Amino acid sequence: MLLFSCKSEQEKMENRMRKFISIFETKIIPLYREQAITSWNANISGTDADLGLSEKASFEYSKVFTDTDAFKELRELKESGAVKDPLLLRQLDLLYDAYLGNQVDTSLISLRLKMETEINKKYLNFRAKVKGKELSDNQIEDILRNSTNSEELQAAWEGHKMIGPVVAEDIIELVKHRNLIANKLGFSNFHEMSLKLSGQDPAEVTAILDELDNLTRDNFIQLKGDIDAYYAKRYRVKVTDLSPWHYQNRYFQEAPEIYPVDFDKYYEKQDPVKLAATFYDGIGLNVDAILAKSDLYEKPGKNQHAFCTDIDRAGDVRTLDNILPDSYWMNTILHELGHGVYSYYNDMTLPFTLRDAAHTFTTEAIANMFGKLAKDPEWMLNMGIIDQNEKEKIADDCSKTLRLEMLVFSRWVQVMYRFEKSMYENPGQDLNKLWWDMVEKYQLISKPEGRNMPDWATKIHVALYPCYYHNYLLGELLASQLYIYITTNITKNLSFTGEKAVGAYLKEKVFMPGARYYWNDMIEKATGEKLNAKYYARQFVQ
Numbered sequence: 001m002l003l004f005s006c007k008s009e010q011e012k013m014e015n016r017m018r019k020f021i022s023i024f025e026t027k028i029i030p031l032y033r034e035q036a037i038t039s040w041n042a043n044i045s046g047t048d049a050d051l052g053l054s055e056k057a058s059f060e061y062s063k064v065f066t067d068t069d070a071f072k073e074l075r076e077l078k079e080s081g082a083v084k085d086p087l088l089l090r091q092l093d094l095l096y097d098a099y100l101g102n103q104v105d106t107s108l109i110s111l112r113l114k115m116e117t118e119i120n121k122k123y124l125n126f127r128a129k130v131k132g133k134e135l136s137d138n139q140i141e142d143i144l145r146n147s148t149n150s151e152e153l154q155a156a157w158e159g160h161k162m163i164g165p166v167v168a169e170d171i172i173e174l175v176k177h178r179n180l181i182a183n184k185l186g187f188s189n190f191h192e193m194s195l196k197l198s199g200q201d202p203a204e205v206t207a208i209l210d211e212l213d214n215l216t217r218d219n220f221i222q223l224k225g226d227i228d229a230y231y232a233k234r235y236r237v238k239v240t241d242l243s244p245w246h247y248q249n250r251y252f253q254e255a256p257e258i259y260p261v262d263f264d265k266y267y268e269k270q271d272p273v274k275l276a277a278t279f280y281d282g283i284g285l286n287v288d289a290i291l292a293k294s295d296l297y298e299k300p301g302k303n304q305h306a307f308c309t310d311i312d313r314a315g316d317v318r319t320l321d322n323i324l325p326d327s328y329w330m331n332t333i334l335h336e337l338g339h340g341v342y343s344y345y346n347d348m349t350l351p352f353t354l355r356d357a358a359h360t361f362t363t364e365a366i367a368n369m370f371g372k373l374a375k376d377p378e379w380m381l382n383m384g385i386i387d388q389n390e391k392e393k394i395a396d397d398c399s400k401t402l403r404l405e406m407l408v409f410s411r412w413v414q415v416m417y418r419f420e421k422s423m424y425e426n427p428g429q430d431l432n433k434l435w436w437d438m439v440e441k442y443q444l445i446s447k448p449e450g451r452n453m454p455d456w457a458t459k460i461h462v463a464l465y466p467c468y469y470h471n472y473l474l475g476e477l478l479a480s481q482l483y484i485y486i487t488t489n490i491t492k493n494l495s496f497t498g499e500k501a502v503g504a505y506l507k508e509k510v511f512m513p514g515a516r517y518y519w520n521d522m523i524e525k526a527t528g529e530k531l532n533a534k535y536y537a538r539q540f541v542q
């Protein structure tokens, strides 16, 4: 009897879930396509008319998730615990989170958007004043990168930091408001909510970053010594007199060019699109259909950056680029097509909701893994871009450069992650101190004596792209884990060229599963281990 009633409860709830999905898909599929295609058009033409259509379509799309009756149904299904079929359960979890994030009073959401818009305006209108001259962020970066005059560097750095006091109070108010929204939805703060609603457990992410901190600390201390020696010489100052403005960018988020290799000269006479197409075809992931729909070169009014978009989760995948024959665009086209093959080789028999990446950082991992090949001498040799002689000449500097870049970047992301987490846990604390505590601990850069300014507020991501930064680093960790798995188990060819088995493996273990598994389960099934920092450390530290 008991068995019978359990069974029938499960059947009843699973049927309700099937019905929900069928109504949901009828609504969402055309709206999803509409927002994707109008956004694509707007990014190409840049006209007000196209931007208007795109804004309208994305509003209509997100409106679906504010439906309170639909959420009520999802909550009942979730709380019943009776939906057990793995595919149905996974869709239930994803849809529940997608709706939950939108179940707040619309007045609270509009207030949040208004506060964000106001803060954004202040960032946009701010110009650093240096010796009576107004300078843009790019001009500040240009001085920090190229000047060797300590006084000029300090003036530029301090000038830029004057945006801090302009926005700091507003950001604290916004942080409290975001926390209020999170509390109303049952989360202890906005950081926890952001991670959980994107399918990440904050404790799990923190544990991975702790592991990475442990694995990189000693090596970073040593490399930081090399970096400081390099800078002391460059600026003709004592190592102990090095200050935050001596690190060639506003946040020491990029590494200095201690071992310069001129990659651009190798690509001057190359066609990055042709190289990328040949490479992907060689590993069994032909990209002709993606390239045929893409918009690859510069045009007036067009978005000047690059992205990849899945228009319908049914094979219409495109990338927007502004390709030139240089190493930056070689990296970019390999990167964007990495996103492209992830989407294009998805399993079309999966339900719509699951025809997506396991997480945004898992598709970033694939894109990064392939993008890096643009500066990999082995790849450049196998693709006919350089010869054996040239390869031997640059190989050592290439790997040292990559190692430095990755380590510097990983320490910087630690600052962002720890700062944001702690800020949302207690926005009333001394944030100026918290910021410098993190910078000193993870980046080994000392606070200028006596400084007490809201320097944390100068990083626009803290205000406007909250609680996302760590995903860039998780993407790198996974890129390393996959790369080492593939080069250990699938092929000994370190640059993948011509290895069809690489494409077959990625298709089967990463692309086809889509979002059907929790990201860490997908990673475990693909590599035999959950996401961890060991392989990143093996690739870039030891």
Ligand SMILES: [Zn+2]
Binding pocket: 335, 339, 364, 367
């Ligand atoms: Zn990307």
